Amino acid sequence: MKFSPWPAVLLIIAGAAYFVPQADPSAGRFGSGFDSSGSAATPTLRDPLSPATRDLFSKSRPATVQIEQLGPSENGGVQGGLGTGFLISGDGQVMTAYHVVDGAQLIRVKTLSGQVYRARVTAFDNAADVALLKIDTRSALPFLPLASREAKIGEGVLAIGNSGGDFLQARVGRLLRLGARAGQADFPQNTFEMSAPLAPGDSGGPILNASGEVMGVVSYVRVNDEGKTLTSYAVPVEESGKLVQALEAGEKRDVPAIGLRFDGQHDGLTSPSGGVVAEVVAGSPAAAAGLRGSSYDSQDQLSQLGDTITAVDGIRTRSSNDVIFEIRRRQVGDTVKLTLSRKAQSREVSVPLVAKGSINYNQ
Template identity: 55%
Template sequence: MTRRRSRFSPWPVVLLLGALAAYLSPQWNGSQLFGLTPPEVSSSHRTAPGADVPIPAALSADARKLFNEVRPASVQIEQLGTDGSGGLGSGFFISDTGLLLTAYHVVDGARIIRVRTVSDKVFPASVVGFDNAADVALLQIQTRGKVPFLPLAARLPRVGEKVLAVGNSRGDFLQPRRGRLLALNAEAGRADFPEGTLEMSAPLAPGDSGGPILNTAGQAVGVVSYVRVDGDGNTLSSYAVPVTSGEGLIAELKSGLKRDVPAIGLYFDTVHDGATNPPGGVIGGVVQGSPAARAGLIGLTRGADQNVKGFGDVIVSVDGVRTRSADDAIYEIRRRQIGQTVTLTVDRNGVRRAVRLPLVAKGSLSFSQP
């Protein structure tokens, strides 16, 4: 997939979980840290009420019939991370042997993954393969019996066609979200979101990530990846990673592909992002044991009241390319490969220095609250 650099500023729009902080590796952590389409972190959430929840009356007869057919193949995914935090997302079976697709950010960093079906059965699951940049993961549940599954469509839907999502947002359990396809190959608007997505009018929200996007024939055409909401939490637009039966990525995931993204172990602070003088990517925190930590990079310092007491390093260029924001820095990092090195120019209280860092796999770093 060729990335076209976007200059869209995401600042007026609250992405996904509201005001968040971005960092060089796509990982979500509570209300302050964010990266590639977060797992919907929740310390407490409504668990599966089974199949007794009424279907919204607003659904048309055709949509109601479709939803009843596809719901048994959709699942709720709960995960417990290595740092003790929990997450909630969605997914769907693509084979009767228990293979299922979800968004990678839903299970990123998970120590324990549980899959709950519409019949309220719970299965442990493991990751078979993933592509972090594409935000797609393939899981396998531990089951001896067969499960209902959704066929993958042979082609993508066309702009204007109706689509149906099934997810677990807003405290619901495997409920429908109806809409139309607005665009193909939509730009993410952020360097750490997947490009080439499907844009839809379906009113999705955190918790729906990883769930299926279905055409009118009940075939899966996408995996929910991220949403944009306004300051009041109203959905502006929803996005899904496209999947089809001929997709090479699906075959790679089945073969065990585990494709990560390069990282150096930084969190960014979006509150002050691009607002410093000179403007740059404001480091909010550093992952312990990471290349950034070993290089002596530092983030913001806060008092006991959590108010900022002082700035640390601000990234103003990567390999000589000017970076005026965290998004610029993330974009430049993502253009490179794991195992390569980059040279950051950082500004600390008006003094600049060059720092040379190796790029490591994001999954090799242990992200937690800085």
């Protein structure tokens, strides 16, 4: 689970949005924002369901699934998580949030009836945080239709998810805003903002309109300092939309990256201000270009800050978010010129952009 450095609120995303970390027996308890029992600190909030909403929930629930994934952790072990997904075809196509399955070595899909399938990723759009999975089934499965019309502010929404230890339960709210921007470059942009009280485990689940069509895929939430959900966000999906068409065509769209981890503690506080490099991933384009991360003494105390990136292609960057935003405006295969401040000296380096998935951040 990744936390924003924003002081007033926290934007929570897992792997770059929002699922429940599950402890691997050999790796110990994983994640933050969870109590010692492993349940989510953010409580599951429920609104009473009207008869019409309960009927919609009962009809839609069999086409939703729980997703469990296992993948490598940053310390070389194994970590896992639970998310949500939903079937969009009778032959086993499952849509979910990309961050729920990003980097997974094993993906298991569990249906309402208790059947468990192994799944594989067939398409994804990292920037949009949406992915398609495929499970092999011998019989037709129930599925949900995607939206055939544009969403409207104020309409009621039904989410189905796995937060708070629940299994495929309902959460209701209203659509508050269209085209919401996250404010962080590594979160999906132009999302639905909703009042539905979503929490860890709901990522990748469907947002349904009153007709039972999926309008969006749950991506991330905004919470206060006490962990209470303020607003939740979903990536819009439409049956005839370009995103859905690209996924159904099997496209795999990754975001550009160069292989850096940033120092949130000193981010934007240096002189000159910029994105402070905490670590350069070995074997990455950033490493080949000679960028430097922070260094530490024998007592593991910080002895020297890493490079501070103050501009990308001449565009001033005052924080790591600015750096990521500028990089993600470009395409895999492009080359960017970074302006660095190192020990009060300015220098420039050129770095090629590669697909983020090609960089081993977990080594």
